[in-house]
Amino acid sequence: MDILARPFVKLAQNNRLANYRLLTAISEMDGTEFKKERTSFFPSLWQTLNHILVVDWYYVDALEGGNLGVDAWKDETPFDDPVALRDAQSEVDERLVTICQNLDAAKLEAIVQLHNTTEPAENVLLHLFQHQIHHRGQAHAMLAGSPVKPPQLDEFLFAIDKPYRTEELAAIGWTEADLV
Secondary structure: OOOOOHHHHHHHHHHHHHHHHHHHHHOOOOHHHHHOOOOOOOOOHHHHHHHHHHHHHHHHHHHOOOOOHHHHHOOOOOOOOHHHHHHHHHHHHHHHHHHHHOOOHHHHHOEEEOOOOEEEHHHHHHHHHHHHHHHHHHHHHHHOOOOOOOOOOOOOOOHHHHHHHHHHHHHOOOOHHHOO
């Protein structure tokens, strides 16, 4: 793996694990609790987490050279069921990990066509990770006012965190050897 790819792969792997943890916790909710109005930018976990997903669809598709464009937003809340949402998020998160594993200097500098502008891939990736962290944090805060305990989302890279990620890594088909 190109040394320039390593930080992006780590961000993508962290993203995958944090989304899995958050969406697994939320999968314990019934539909009413999932859609319940809460205080945040988007007024529910349902809307916030679907927003993360459709934005990921948009940017990951663009990074792959696709042409999904604004059609990603045709349905801003495509999943009513938290488990189905987790599965869809997992799929796009894996695509993002693969993109990052294949990065090199030329791919980071490559221009990505977005619906109304172009940006270097590096900027698109950094924006995408920031977007994820921003809204995932909002969802995490919303959980504090629900019957579901918010999961730990920031334990990932350090050796001391290893015991806290073992089960989740196994659940998503990874081992410690898969982490960069």
